Amino acid sequence: MDGIHDLGGKQGYGPIEVGDDDRPFHSEWEGREWGIAQCARAPGITIDWWRHCRELIMPLDYLERPYFDSWAQTDFATYIEAGWMTLAEAAAGKAPAAPDSTDPPQPMSLQQVLQEDRAHAIRFDGEVETAAAFSVGQRVITAQHGHAGHSRLPQYARGRNATIHAYNGAHVFPDLSAQGTEIHQHCYNVVFVAADLWPEAAGSKDQVYLDLWESYLSGA
Amino acid sequence: MPDFDAKKVAEIHQHLHSHLPSESALRVKALETLLVDKGLVNPQTINAWVEAYSEEIGPKRGARVVAKAWSDPAFRQRLLDDAPAAIDELGYLGKATAHLKVVENTDAVHNLVVCTLCSCYPFSILGIAPAWYKAAAYRARAVRDPRGVLAEFGVDIAADVEVRVWDSTAELRYLVIPQRPAGTDDMSEAELAGLVTRNSMIGTDRELGRE
Structure with a gap:
């Protein structure tokens, strides 16, 4: 999707506020949202669908609202779309008296949560029957266009020449995972010469590396 | 279960833009209250996640x-x-x-x-x-x-x-x-x-x- 989220190379955002301290959360609500996102994922959801729902936030909200606020709004949207709650409940900030679930979750201790974090080391690679189309060192060109759904080929890297730097294995293809279908596809680390991406980088040796799926690429 | 319906989600975001409170703290409070009221989340587990990422990780x-x-x-x-x-x-x-x-x-x-x-x-x-x-x-x-x-x-x-x-x-x-x-x-x-x-x-x- 050619959305507001696809920020790489966009200009006009000004200087970076570099002076952040090491505190993980700067307000209590940020920590609450972090915790909610870790323990309340709607059943059947995929990470790519959640990301796509975040991309679908209205552009002015996407740019203006704080980071964890956009997570909260994405959670609301995914829960409502999946039937976990209604728009009216979200607007009211409260649910009907009787809990929907007859078996509310037991509290988890710090140790249990640390174990759970280990369980969140989710692997996205798997087997595919077809051989990888490209080999390390091969020249490739990236797709010229995206599509209306979720995709992980940034706009700045479309229709560009690049070189296969490494083979990552076959990973869950995000474009389909965002529609609920988990299919593995060969995934490569691809290197772009900065000068092939940006006019002002002419003559530079600097490089940009992206991990891209095979269907985003064709032989150069 | 999600329907993976992007058009519907875009509409939901428009509604949320108009109907959620403006303050981030109130939005997240509403989200937590709803999830707890519905028996979908235990607030002590949220506490533990905050502690894990504040003290341990x-x-x-x-x-x-x-x-x-x-x-x-x-x-x-x-x-x-x-x-x-x-x-x-x-x-x-x-x-x-x-x-x-x-x-x-x-x-x-x-x-x-x-x-x-x-x-x-x-x-x-x-x-x-x-x-x-x-x-x-x-x-x-x-x-x-x-x-x-x-x-x-x-x-x-x-x-x-x-x-x-x-x-x-x-x-x-x-x-x-x-x-x-x-x-x-x-x-x-x-x-x-x-x-x-x-x-x-x-x-x-x-x-x-x-x-």
């Missing part, structure tokens, strides 16, 4: 990985070959690090990590990302003007040093191994870990020194 883990890589050549090699397995030796494998890669700075190379499409980050070794990492300015500029970005962090990169930007938009995550500062041969692994800044593991810091 954070950049101190990454710093220990870097210090061990500096001190132990065999560990460094294992980290380069299979970073998830290597950090698992320290008990640090976890959220978003199952496909971790490490990239080493050298005299000739400087590495910088960004996610231009959201804000992907190796949570289980670096904790919660700093605010600037999640900000539009960093996401927009890191791939296009890395040297300008680094200068704003006080890092000047010599013209003959190559800058490699890792835009981590897939499920791979990157940890920068900064260069070990000179004059630290006498330091223990724990002392070395104290020299490693969070920013140096993302690439917005380069020259580490003895405190």
Whole structure:
């Protein structure tokens, strides 16, 4: 999707506020949202669908609202779309008296949560029957266009020449995972010469590396 | 179950724009209240997640990985070959690090990590990302003007040093191994870990020194 989220190379955002301290959360609500996102994922959801729902936030909200606020709004949207709650409940900030679930979750201790974090080391690679189309060192060109759904080929890297730097294995293809279908596809680390991406980088040796799926690429 | 209906979600966002409270704290409070009322979430579990990422999981883990890589050549090699397995030796494998890669700075190379499409980050070794990492300015500029970005962090990169930007938009995550500062041969692994800044593991810091 050619959305507001696809920020790489966009200009006009000004200087970076570099002076952040090491505190993980700067307000209590940020920590609450972090915790909610870790323990309340709607059943059947995929990470790519959640990301796509975040991309679908209205552009002015996407740019203006704080980071964890956009997570909260994405959670609301995914829960409502999946039937976990209604728009009216979200607007009211409260649910009907009787809990929907007859078996509310037991509290988890710090140790249990640390174990759970280990369980969140989710692997996205798997087997595919077809051989990888490209080999390390091969020249490739990236797709010229995206599509209306979720995709992980940034706009700045479309229709560009690049070189296969490494083979990552076959990973869950995000474009389909965002529609609920988990299919593995060969995934490569691809290197772009900065000068092939940006006019002002002419003559530079600097490089940009992206991990891209095979269907985003064709032989150069 | 989700219908994966993007049009419907766009409509939901428009409604939420008009009907949710404006203040972030109130929005999140409403979300938590609803989930707890519906019996979908236990608030004590949320407390435990906040505690885990405030006290246990954070950049101190990454710093220990870097210090061990500096001190132990065999560990460094294992980290380069299979970073998830290597950090698992320290008990640090976890959220978003199952496909971790490490990239080493050298005299000739400087590495910088960004996610231009959201804000992907190796949570289980670096904790919660700093605010600037999640900000539009960093996401927009890191791939296009890395040297300008680094200068704003006080890092000047010599013209003959190559800058490699890792835009981590897939499920791979990157940890920068900064260069070990000179004059630290006498330091223990724990002392070395104290020299490693969070920013140096993302690439917005380069020259580490003895405190």
